[in-house]
Amino acid sequence: MTALSKLFRTTAFRLSLTYLALFSAAAIVAMFYIYWNTTVLLQRQLSETIDAELQGLAEQYKAGRLDQLIRTVADRSRTPGNSLYLVADKDGRRLAGNLTAVSPQLWNSLGPVEFAYRRPAEGGTERRLAFANVFRLPDGYRLIVGRDIEDRRVLARTIRSAMLWGLGVIALFGIGGGVWVSRKLLARIDAVSATTRTIMEGDLTGRLPVNGSGDELDRLSESLNLMLARIEQLMAGLREVSDNIAHDLKTPLNRLRNRVEAALREPDGDGPIYREALERTIEEADGLIKTFNALLSIARLEAGAGGENRETLDVSGLVRDVAELYEPVAEERGLALRCETSEPIRVHADRQLLGQAIANLIDNAIKYGAPEAGKSGNGTEPEVAVSARARGAMAEIAVSDRGPGVPAAERERVLDRFVRLEASRSEPGSGLGLSLVAAVARLHGGSLRLEDNDPGLRVVLTVPVEAEAHVNGAAQNATAGAEIRPT
Secondary structure, three states: OOHHHHHHOOHHHHHHHHHHHHHHHHHHHHHHHHHHHHHHHHHHHHHHHHHHHHHHHHHHHHHHHHHHHHHHHHHHHOOOOOEEEEEEOOOOOEEEEOOOOOOHHHHOOOEEEEEEEEEEEOOEEEEEEEEEEEEEOHHHOEEEEEEEOHHHHHHHHHHHHHHHHHHHHHHHHHHHHHHHHHHHHHHHHHHHHHHHHHHHOOOOOOOOOOOOOOOHHHHHHHHHHHHHHHHHHHHHHHHHHHHHHHHHOHHHHHHHHHHHHHHHHOOOOOHHHHHHHHHHHHHHHHHHHHHHHHHHHHHHHHOOOOOOOEEEEEHHHHHHHHHHHHHHHHHHOOOEEEEEEOOOOEEEEEHHHHHHHHHHHHHHHHHHOOOOOOOOOOOOOOEEEEEEEEEOOEEEEEEEEOOOOOOHHHOOHHHOOOOOOHHHOOOOOOOOHHHHHHHHHHHOOOEEEEEEOOOOEEEEEEEEOOOOOOOOHHHHOOOOOOOOOOO
16 A cells, blocks of 8 residues: 555545535535625616616606607716616617617617627727616617626626635645645554554553644543553563462472471371371461462452442441451450541442451551560550541541551552561461452552551551442441451
8 A cells, every 4th residue: 555545545634525525515605605695786786776767767758758868868978987878769870878889689678688888998999798778768769778787797707716716725725734634643643553563562661652732642642551551560460470479389389298298208107197287288278279369359359340249338337347356366466456436437338348458457457566676656555556537538447556667668569469578477478468458449449558657557548438328227237248357
């Protein structure tokens, strides 16, 4: 396909031709309307002028018969202008007027008529067009009263010429503009196509060009660039997850294999050793299954799945009930679990997912929130504080502890999958808890942020508040129909 044929096949060029055709048709109609109205107006003015002169001459004829008519026509003929007069006898001899000769067709006509006549001009005579009324008087006399309309014919010819030239200029600019617009659009489309080809070849860092004009192509490119950035992020996350799975699951799988080999090396019939090996193997298998289930949950949430069972619920009641479930666990760790909630806060959310997220935050705070040696946090006793408050259009669920906290440089990274800081390596876990909470927040249109609790860590989960929602009966029991398990 040649560049010219490619240009002519573009939608922009076809649209330009369509607009050109429509505009040309509208221009033709408008010009014809102007021409027609101008012609009608001039014809009306001409007829009214001739009728007025005829009325005046008729009065003169009634007053003084033919002699008075001849004198009046002779006087008017001497006045310069475009008026034409002729009074002739039955033999065609001119008695008065500025028409020197008439054709047989004009002489035999009656009423309004257009005719050509000649009049003196520089270098001889010229042929001109006139419009007149022919009246037959008694005894075969003729009275012709008319006006020179050669200027009107010149005006009509000028209008027709202007129409043709105007249409030509419109067509020239229309086609030229269509070619220019098509070339500009084709250049941008080619740039987009080139970028998409590089992306299809595996370079996910490519982005569609944006020229900063803010037009529809820029808006489309910006939206696609956001999509490409999200795809690149997901692919990077997928590669990271694959690497993390290969790294983090290799150790428990090796432990499984070594434990089974150690059991097999024992003498036959040593039941307690076999039993212990099987129990430890089951524990490791349960941990692996739990890790894979968490990965599947995060993948489903990030893909927009899940949350089908949303309902209007009181998030304050949900926080209180989940905190109540973890009070014995906190006591075993020597921590005080304090829950602070205000009036009911109504949100439209999936109870099980939101409860799971809150449970993960409290579980993490209990595991890693013990104060460091010699630091009691608030001066009384180690504690984990859970609160739920409405802030504008968002409900904030905050879980804070008095532990070592998370360095500011690491707060974004710990939201990724399988990320565990060195201080948390001694506790069981897979590093998926905060990733799951962040996925739940995004699914509900909220966010998850980590803040300094000075000392300790404060984790804030936000979800949108549902305006004027009514808590149904089931929402009063936050744990009804929901199984809450930390990840």
